[in-house]
Amino acid sequence: MSNVPLTKDAAEEAAPLAEDLVVLDSVNKHFGALHVLQDINLTIKRGEVVVVIGPSGSGKSTLCRTINRLETIDDGSITIDGDSLPDEGRGLARLRADVGMVFQSFNLFAHKTVLENVMLGPIKVRRQNKDEVQARARKLLDRVGVGSQADKYPAQLSGGQQQRVAIARALAMEPKVMLFDEPTSALDPEMINEVLEVMQQLAREGMTMVVVTHEMGFARSAADRVVFMADGRIVEEATPHQFFDNPRSDRAKDFLSKILKH
Amino acid sequence: MFDFLDLEQYDLFGAFWTTVQLTVFSAIGSLIWGTILAGMRVSPVPIMRSFGTAYVHIFRNTPLTLIIVFCSLGLYQTLGMTMFAEGNVDTIGFRLAVLGFIAYTSTFVCEALRSGINTVPVGQAEAARALGLSFTQVLRIVVLPQAFRSVVAPLANVLIALTKNTTVAAAISVAEAAALMRTMIENEANLIPIALLFAIGFIILTLPTGLLLGWLAKRVAVKR
Numbered sequence: 014m015s016n017v018p019l020t021k022d023a024a025e026e027a028a029p030l031a032e033d034l035v036v037l038d039s040v041n042k043h044f045g046a047l048h049v050l051q052d053i054n055l056t057i058k059r060g061e062v063v064v065v066i067g068p069s070g071s072g073k074s075t076l077c078r079t080i081n082r083l084e085t086i087d088d089g090s091i092t093i094d095g096d097s098l099p100d101e102g103r104g105l106a107r108l109r110a111d112v113g114m115v116f117q118s119f120n121l122f123a124h125k126t127v128l129e130n131v132m133l134g135p136i137k138v139r140r141q142n143k144d145e146v147q148a149r150a151r152k153l154l155d156r157v158g159v160g161s162q163a164d165k166y167p168a169q170l171s172g173g174q175q176q177r178v179a180i181a182r183a184l185a186m187e188p189k190v191m192l193f194d195e196p197t198s199a200l201d202p203e204m205i206n207e208v209l210e211v212m213q214q215l216a217r218e219g220m221t222m223v224v225v226t227h228e229m230g231f232a233r234s235a236a237d238r239v240v241f242m243a244d245g246r247i248v249e250e251a252t253p254h255q256f257f258d259n260p261r262s263d264r265a266k267d268f269l270s271k272i273l274k275h
Numbered sequence: 276m277f278d279f280l281d282l283e284q285y286d287l288f289g290a291f292w293t294t295v296q297l298t299v300f301s302a303i304g305s306l307i308w309g310t311i312l313a314g315m316r317v318s319p320v321p322i323m324r325s326f327g328t329a330y331v332h333i334f335r336n337t338p339l340t341l342i343i344v345f346c347s348l349g350l351y352q353t354l355g356m357t358m359f360a361e362g363n364v365d366t367i368g369f370r371l372a373v374l375g376f377i378a379y380t381s382t383f384v385c386e387a388l389r390s391g392i393n394t395v396p397v398g399q400a401e402a403a404r405a406l407g408l409s410f411t412q413v414l415r416i417v418v419l420p421q422a423f424r425s426v427v428a429p430l431a432n433v434l435i436a437l438t439k440n441t442t443v444a445a446a447i448s449v450a451e452a453a454a455l456m457r458t459m460i461e462n463e464a465n466l467i468p469i470a471l472l473f474a475i476g477f478i479i480l481t482l483p484t485g486l487l488l489g490w491l492a493k494r495v496a497v498k499r
Contacts, residue, residue, distance in 0.1 A: 018356060041488060083401055083404065083405065093471055101319075103409065106404075106407045106408065107407060108407075109393045109404065110406065110407025111407075112405070116398055116401070118398050119397070120401060121399075121400055121401035121402070122398050122402070122403070122417050123396075123399065123421060123498070123499055124420050124421050124424065124497050133403075134408075135408065137406075137408060137416060138406060138407040138408060138412075168498040168499055170497075182402075182406070182428075183406075186319065186407070
């Protein structure tokens, strides 16, 4: 993979603009009787890479999905770059356009080619010029290493390739922050690395990222901060070094002992 | 066998041509109105959803004959709706029939389409929303194109049913195939050949439609 930045203004993003980009303030959410997010307070600074880990059912995916309101919240507030998240309508759509999202199951549009998938957002949402968008889309696809697949349909690609296209699709919108909801959980083991590599590169370029993952190696090497969730609460927040070598809470110690033993 | 068939006296081709026209106009109208109804039924706006649901349940469960007769007696004779064809009774009848067929057939288009919408993985709609597309854009660009491709075969059924249902227009004296058949049965003694003749006529219309759309269904299917 080339060293050319994945984002246009990566250099500016990396500048010491240490303001808060995503702020979650006392966010609560219930699924029926299940209190899935309990009083979540989380601030993500510009250029920061936050990795959210925790046992399944701890609410980490839900947390990720509330940030662009794919899940509604019961109370509390979420602001992105100073704007609070609107409930519905155009305002919400505009805000979502600034938040890139990558899903566990890729979710590429099955009836459109890879190139069309990447071009769709900039053309339909940003109303940008088609030729420019196409040039940029091809560049992005090259950079995530699937440039030669541009005219194929998603079903013709491997899982790893599809996920890299999904990352390119999100990046085409030039988002302020990227959300990754277990991006490697649906992949065959030998395809995980090709996706993580793209994410590592993004992190190095200073993209603000929220990553829900089970990849502890990625958390260790790419994260600025690790958020450990259990039972709908943020149990521990620390640097990767602190968290993995010296977890404070018993819940985290228990979790790490189970996954790091082998 | 078919020596009773005097084409000077009986405008067989004209009658079937009217059947074809009824079918084509009603099909186009039903497709458009049915798609809008399906959009309403999956929309996030509660009042639209209720309207769509109520409409489908009312019109799907009313006999077609009743709808067509109501169009003629209710809309035209009582309310004086002439469908922009003042004075020309034939045109008024034809347009009223098309209106009735659209009102009825669109409910089946809507329900077929809704089942097609359910075949599109929710994740794709989420991904589209996450890109910042509006509800109508998600529907128009991502969901409906895939939904349509998966319901070509059920829509072919609806179209074939519509073609045959157009015979109900005879009830309000539209000069289509079934009306001519009734006249011929009255004038000629050859009941079975006449029935056979019109049955063949309809098969000629519907069989190629079914085969063509069956082929199309395979061709446009979305690979997952």
